[in-house]
Amino acid sequence: MSQQYLTAALYQFIDLPEFAQWQQPLQALCDQHQVKGLLLLAHEGINGTIAGLPGDVQAVLDWLKRDPRLANLVHKEAHADSNPFYRMRVRLKQEIVTLGVPELNPALNAGQYVKPEDWNALISQPDVVLVDTRNDYEVGIGSFEGAINPHTKSFTEFPQWVAEQSQPGGALHGKQKVAMFCTGGIRCEKSTAYMKTQGFEDVYHLEGGILKYLETVAEDASMWWGDCFVFDERVSVGHGLVRGPHQLCRSCRMPLGADELAHVHYVRGVSCPYCHGSRTPEQLQSLAERQRQMDLAQERGDTHLGHTQASSQQSRQQKTAAQQEALQGLPVLYSFRRCPYAMRARLALAYAGIACQLREVVLKDKPQALLDASPKATVPVLVLADGTVLEESLEIMIWALRQNDPDQWLSPTAGSLDEMQALIARHDSEFKPALDRCKYPSRYPQADAAAAAATANEFLGALNQQLAATGYLFGRDPSLADMAIRPFVRQFAGIDEAAWQNHPWPHLQAWLLRLTDSALFEQVMEKYPAWHPDEAGVLFR
CATH class of the missing domain: 3.40.250.10 (Rhodanese-like domain)
Incomplete structure (x- = not known):
């Protein structure tokens, strides 16, 4: 018999200067009550959605309301037969909804x-x-x-x-x-x-x-x-909050109504009237394969292969076998979650909808399979189904985008692919070494720390100036260059967050926020256990 789960969506703007101190106790409370979801904390308040058994969700709400500033916290409720979330995350942000004006109150x-x-x-x-x-x-x-x-x-x-x-x-x-x-x-x-x-x-x-x-x-x-677009499995609702007719195109992410779904150019998971004709044969084949893998996982009742839950030894073995079968024939990605090179590769693969088998690597104990595929064994490494090995992050990005590029990351509204690659090359050869010397000074005891900081600041100042006109590096929309460089700028910002906020780079800071607050970044930064050769990998898509 299924249990009734309560979902509570909540937000409130309050003055919360000590928001970082809330993270650990709030995470512990949610874990104690097996409440799942996502809560964002910032100096301006709290925002998020949580789900669990009604009494457990209420316990979290009661804890929040103990603070007089949240005594009148209002939430919206919905019920379901299963928990829509797989884990609980309490995250610290600069804004609970990102406008790019953090000083606003x-x-x-x-x-x-x-x-x-x-x-x-x-x-x-x-x-x-x-x-x-x-x-x-x-x-x-x-x-x-x-x-x-x-x-x-x-x-x-x-x-x-x-x-x-x-x-x-x-x-x-x-x-x-x-x-x-x-x-x-x-x-x-x-x-x-x-x-x-x-x-x-x-x-x-x-x-x-x-x-x-x-x-x-x-x-x-x-x-x-x-209808009103909603960010859950309903896609849209109408009057009375009745579920609407819309579905999402898994290729370009546009909401599709009855007319679009009946259109000759609609192929589930592959194309719709909005993106038909914009894909190469190779991209269409990749999208069709992704849909096939999703259908296989759904048939087995395995809706999220990375999800870990308590079960008997027999059910664990059955789940592992199902995972291995579903992952068979997919490209294999060797990755390390916090590596910015691996981040840029995952961003492109997830954006392009390339399903692959993710193997999280422990850098001090690299698996033999990685060493066999790539003797240099630096992540990321992507092994394609035909045995081709891609050992460079930018190479992986461009390969993924040539399979599927719904928002034209390879074709910026200003500039060219060659110009983007030139900027990325300068970033990798100039900014990245300076970043390493700023972030890990003990690894470079002979380095001139002041010179490294000056090099990094000069590069970032130039990026800020380039972003001033349109908000992105090559026009009004995100491009390959934006996605290849931002993970490294994020790493620099994390060295000293207070100093980062004090730099005179408003366009750069807003540009970085657009990445870190995006659903795509949330997706690619999901935590996975280290991969072992005797276990099924994780379906990453």
């Missing part, structure tokens, strides 16, 4: 709440500018009548949009009354606070977000059209 300066039942009257006023703060692909399947779509790909692009639209001829120029909305409300806490810092006087946001509106307002009185 929504707890003190957010806009005015408007209840769902009063929303229609507000947005019907002719002098109110209505702004949808969600990403472009979310707006495409539903929004409020008359809402402006900023066409942002991430929330960090919102301040730039406000600056552009505040100029003469822009949608915000000369306007004072602005109403904003998002899925659940958290983005609007920040966007309205930001608008007020930019001189807008009357700023409003929909209390509880679109979801509360769809739950509260009857469909025949609604000013909402279409």
